[in-house]
Amino acid sequence: MDNPTTDISTGNATLDAILGGGLTGNRIYLLDGNPGTGKTTLGLQFLLDGASRGEKGLYVSLSETKHELDAIADSHGWSLDEIDIYELVDPAESLDAESQYTMFQPSEVELGETTRRMLDRVESLNPRRVVLDSLSELRLLAQNPLRYRRQILALKQFFVGRDCTAVFLDDKTSPDNDLQLQSIAHGVISLDRMPAEFGDERRRLRVVKFRGRKFVGGWHDYEIERGGVTIYPRIAASYNELPPNEFGKLLSGNESLDRLLGDGIEPGTSTLMLGPAGVGKSSCSTLFAATACGRGERAVVFVFDESKRTLCLRSKGLGMDLTKFEEEGLLEIHQVNPGAVSPGHFAEMVRQAIKPRADGSRVSLVVIDSLNGYLSSMPEERFLQVQMHELLHYLGSCGVSTFLVVAQHGMLGHAMQTPVDASYLADTVILFRYFESAGSIRQAISVVKKRDGGHERSIREFHMSDGQIKVGEPLSNFHGVLAGTPTYTGDKADLIKPRDGDE
Template identity: 75%
Template sequence: MLNQATDVSTGNATLDEILGGGLTGNRIYLLDGHPGTGKTTIGMQFLLDGLRRGEAGLYVSLSETKNELLAIAESHGWSLEGLEIYELVDPSGSLDADSQYTMFQPSEVELGETTRGMLQEVERLNPKRVVVDSLSELRLLAQNALRYRRQILALKQFFVGRDCTAIFLDDKTSPDNDLQLQSIAHGVVSLDRVPTEFGNERRRLRVIKYRGRRFVGGWHDFDIERGGVRIFPRIATATDPTPGAPRERLASGNDSIDRLLGEGIEAGTSTLMLGPAGVGKSSCATLFAHTACLRGERAVIFAFDETKRTLIARSAGLGMDLEKLEADGALEIHQVNPGDVTPGQFAEMVRQAVRPVEGRGRVSIVIIDSLNGYLSSMPEERFLQIQMHELLNYLANFGVATFLVVAQHGMLGSGMQTPVDASYLADTVILFRYFEAAGEIRQAVSVVKKRDGHHERSIRELRMADGNILVGQPLAEFHGILAGMPTFTGNPKNLMEKRDADAES
């Protein structure tokens, strides 16, 4: 009679979360992936977790030596003391003539000797957890699919009957897509490594199959770090409790901008700042973060396009001391390199940043500057909208107002293009434009969409001078500003006055 199956941890809390609580005990599982995807590391984490719980573990190595495994463990800062390691062949005698004769006898004998030695070691140690690395050796010895399947079925019955949880590693060296073990295993986790044209390669995993258990499907990014595998789950899988998100208006601290927006932005909504480079999008978004920090709340800025030093200096010129707010713990500025971060990693960064911290104000503003940089971290841009939709929903549950900055290609005229259309995702869309008037290049701003309330539909001039962000009167005497080809029929004196030294002189 088999013992009652209980949940067994993989040794990785995030993987347990994706698997819906861990592994069902007394079963066999398949962990497959090409060489270098982290199979051995995950297998070691699984066994070391068992040792910490007082459960004996066995690592059956059919391809790597014990010294190689010890070196892998040392690279992660682990000690394998107490963990049994069984090697297929003693490397000290692998080149002897007698040893060669034994290894290259007919495959039927080799397969039998290999499995017999492995099973004898399991019977001797009676472990609760076993990792077999890798099945490609058994597949080669079996030589045909029928013998291989029968061998795996026999191993399954053996391990299950011993109240043992086993993970089989497979390196996908078979020329065809071998599904023999996938049909036999209780659960299958697949690891993948995706090369990119620039920057770090992308590692990801997904659960292909798990009998009798509800798991989180889809690809989850991960990275191999010192100390093990760090997984960045899809943000839609987050199990953080949804706090009582307030529904309030968040003011910018600038009366003219707040009037344009209908007295501010609603908490838990998303705002798209759209316009050409240098028109004032980032500065206006930073103004909301600065004001939130002064109210005793917290704000987070993810800067893809400019350095932290440049952001702080530019904001200081407009009267916003971001350096002090950061020193006080009210503001977090994360400089993100698109070539070094995957979408999953970025989502985890956002998730960690907005989690409530005891004794500190809640995060009310998150700025992603810009969406162009975020797009650069996506290997396939057609998934950007889905990723962003999950992220915005997550932040909305926390009552966080999100500002998405998008730089359009081009500066003037009708040739400007938007790299990605995220306007349907945003609750509010603020459009920025350049226009020419009285021999100057000027800026204009308008709110073209706001789902959660009223807003002005006028187009107003925007100017940044004397440490202030100024919004002028509606540009009633202009036509075609938003189209990029304005026509002026009024008096230039009705425009905002210049605030520089030239005007004063």
């Protein structure tokens, strides 16, 4: 027989990692959450994992019938044939008039009878894993906190003494915040479900306590899918899982733009593309990705605001054939559905996308286009900037460079506003602006921040035409850039000459 304190799996590999290796054997655990959060699904996964290892499992149900449990298992493609399911409440018996008590309070008889029947079943089966669903029924039968606590303590001593690991489910139907169980259980896992005003509701999981074990704290997003519960752990749990890349400086392939940036961008850093809509931020970030692919490096683009098809067509018009790089396996484009992604899910998408392939190839660059779409997809989320900081720190620790696109609201002047201040997160900030010259609207680009080296302090014209991106020479007679209303007062001959037909 295995050591009673040997770690055992919860049946969910990600949850095992969050717990620091799984559950400590021969202990009792509390899994609580409101109805619909997936407690039963996780409980069944725990028992099914034991069955796959040849361990006997017992599911004690005080609220759901065997038929309902079979239906849940069938929805996930599981079979419960290897698990003993014991229904403690017989509906036919409970409705029988002769079974109703008249001389004693029903709870005085039913609590003892319910407990006795459950313990008899455990003794006869001698399981290694037990799930009790749910404690709210025992709480109602006990009627007072003292009696309830004593009953749970008695159950704890019974299970621990039998070399059995038990998971108690609680649906939080008590009107008070009952901490009785949390103080008794060896570990507590809490499930939560938050409805959204638009889009899919968000489910999240938190390890409240685990005695004698270091675990990954905080909330972890998860979803209930066919096959069980899919957990998206905080990206902090994955720090240092990959050694840093050994790529050199990132170059755009445009000599003037690279010179503006001080001969490229250091690997593992983050770059913020900031400016109004349509000024060229996305095209410039895509240029860095396409150039990296042209050098044989891998790149990943996450698109929130436009379709993958539109991105490929727009880029092809500027001389960047993204479809070709995709076919060669050098580029991945992920179109993110704004209404169906939680912060944890998105972080997990990024983490999976940068994993090394079987041939050892690594991703050198990730583009997130844009943070506006990321924020809009999760308008009710708090602390998104902190979550983004965790993501950037993780990518940096892996040596992956990140380009963040942020579209400012408004087009010109003081009316322009930034939906999220991510400038302090980024190592490099590239500012795009519109400016007026001789009745024409033109675009300007400048680097206002670069932590890891020197850069030009000049302002250059930025132009997209003739199937390419052009960056002009430094423009000296320029005023009002930071105010949002740049005005060029120099010689028009210094500007990029438009092609025939352009204004």
